[in-house]
Amino acid sequence: MHLLPLLTVVAAAAVLYGVNRRLGGLPATIGVTLWALVGSLVIIGAGALGSPVRSLASALVARVHFRETVLEGLLSLLLFAGALEVDLPALLGEKALVAALATVGVVLSTGIVGGLTLLVARLCGLPLGLPECLLFGAIVSPTDPVATLGMLRTAHAPKRIEVQMAGESLFNDAVGVVVFFALYQIAAGHTVGAGAIALSFARQVAGGAALGLAAGWAAGRLLSRYCRPPLGLIVTLALAAGLNPLAERLGVSGYLAVIIAGLMVGNLQLGGRLRHLWEIVDEALNVVLFAMVGFEILVVPLGPRVLAGGLLAVPAVLLARLAVVGGTLAPFARRLALPPRSVVLLTWGGLRGGLAIALALSVGPEIAAAPLLLGLTYLVVLFSIIVQGLSFKRLLRPPAT
Secondary structure (H helix, E strand, O other), rough: HHHHHHHHHHHHHHHHHHHHHHHOOHHHHHHHHHHHHHHHHHHHHHHHHHOOOOHHHHHHHHOOOHHHHHHHHHHHHHHHHHHOOOOOOOOOHHHHHHHHOOOOHHHHHHHHHHHHHHHHHHOOOOOHHHHHHHHHHHOOOOOOOOHHHHHHHOOOOOOHHHHHHHHHHHHHHHHHHHHHHHHHHHHOOOOOOOHHHHHHHHHHHHHHHHHHHHHHHHHHHHHOOOOHHHHHHHHHHHHHHHHHHHHHHHOOOOHHHHHHHHHHHHHHOOOOOHHHHHHHHHHHHHHHHHHHHHHHHHHHOOOHHHHHHHHHHHHHHHHHHHHHHHHHHOHHHHHHHHOOOHHHHHHHHOOHHHHHHHHHOOOOOOOOHHHHHHHHHHHHHHHHHHHHHHHHHHOOOOOOO
């Protein structure tokens, strides 16, 4: 990660945030993405007319290293900040449904998206085999907590739907990353047995959960006794920034550890100043991340066949989401007395965001279809953030009678 290009993007994100507030008034994450996308398209148009501005801007965006910036920097902080906001008792009341969506749901969605993407590839003439299509399914199946929580802040969804969406988006990321790297090994031609995948999955999840519980408990004891702003900031930053690298050394899921620690700390009686500080950090990092998503179009390969494949991949991903949500909610519908239109709201509100792009950028040159996977992922993410994100609040309105 190069500091100067990143600071340039941060400055651009701040400008776009101001522009959005003055002109559009859209939710910050959606507005910043949209304005960054518009600016990027203007740069692409100028490049087509012979201006060197596109090559300069593309080089700058490439040097930010989106994957490393997100996976090794922003994501842990954003997951922790998001977990602080979740009502833990309410989440525990939805634990069975959230667990089903975040585990079995991710696996089933990966398979369904993979199968539908293989059909899309045949229709559009894209050189994708089943392993690559399943890898794409693993990339786009987890809902993005950053995008989803950002949308929920302004949507005012029913409390139970909000808790279900927030809980699922937080936990299915940890599961999705494990599934992604297992399928990555298979797509790269390595022999990986089902037993080894299951063992790795169990170790990652159980180990990450144990680490998060231990760290959250220790931090909670410390903050309960000495909850002064300087110490509270140091302790929470240590959890948010330090747990993921520690978990990597232990071979367990760092994101899951960060989420669980954040949930535990978030339900303590923290000082108002500390909570307000994390709200500011969360909003600032969200603005930077979604500006990066909009600018990323400068370096994503988007040829005519990829555009056609992306247009067909969007309904394929939504159809898979609908099948998984509907199938998962069916056993719980009567026992949990779910709110009306839960299937529709959970399907349309399951946004994809920066994590999906970061995972797509993790696919190396040993997989020849890596540029195609990145292009398809980017188009699905753009549709998710802009179209689904903007229309979700309208979907919450009761149907006209």
